[in-house]
Amino acid sequence: MPSSGLARRACAALVAVSTISPGIAAAREPVAVGQAQEADDADKYNFFSQPTASREQILADFEECRDLASSVRPPQPGYVYSQGIAGAAAVGLLQGFMKGAQRRHMFDAALRKCMSVKGYARYPMTKEQAKLTYDGSWKEMREKLADRALAPTDGMTRMEP
């Protein structure tokens, strides 16, 4: 699982478990999680693409979406807008691991929604590509994400947002 330089500096043993772009969240605020999950799930490594956009716009979009998504917090106990059994269970387990993982999943969902609304498509990448992309400081990562976003995606299969 890719992790950011900042996360490594914070704690070498931390393992990010986000499904899409863990480094983006970790570069802002590392969250300790005790175990790796779904390590070989190809769907979890992906990037955003909009080759027709300007580099300046892409950098701004990543900045804004990361900022908005990083603010997402799990609901508090007493929350009544549960989405099925999983939601109800999460309310009762908001401490420790559950809270960290839940927050990360919410970050992913929010980031994907934000980038989708801004017109970006989502494409898969390999684990090795993800390690290289989602690594380093946020400034470095953002430049690599912009490179990815601008690159042609000929022949690649677009993922659901």
Added chain:
Amino acid sequence: MKTLALAVMLAAAPAAPPPSTVMKTVPATLDPATGYILVRMGERAPDLWNVLQIAPYDPVLQDIRGEGRAKGNPVAKGADRTVSIGTKPFVAEGDHVRTYLVAVTPGLYVVQGGPTTCFCLGSYQFEVAAGRITDMGTIYIGPENGSSPWAALKPLRSTADIEERAYTVAEAMQVLPWRDSMSLPPGVSGLAREPARYTVAARFGNHAGQLLNRALPIEAGQ
């Protein structure tokens, strides 16, 4: 003597509700210094009612006043900040829709969010004038997982992995500006009232830490 005169004047003045009061009944008269919002909100699911947040908006800095980019433009002391509307009290109920009447500080507001989602990626702003009711029309909010009973929201789905997880499904929001076919609570028709004139609020910060979305477009003729 002056004190007595002031006391008489205060006693004679209509009792103005404190800011951001969700009213239990429609008043006989409106306070000229207070803004009023009338909004109908559809049921989220059977017996589950939505909550709507509106907040004072800075359209130049594109943020909630006193927050984020608009931190330097706070509302006056005692004025309303984020206003929550929903569940109870309401002034009318019928056809799975509740109608709320809320007294607020006059000014420019943005439809900020629902129970779980900030419409930070695009929503609507509208002016609330003093001494009259601003009619926001009808608002439907529901999760993008096919469970909403409302026609515009029901077809909206999220990607499978998002729907499978807890608290990752964003809400969608449809804003229907006032039209004649909408219900009016008893007593409202005799009060000064005008439809909310919605314009796009391009963005604002996620200050409540919610999931993200953009409000559905208001179609021509809606």
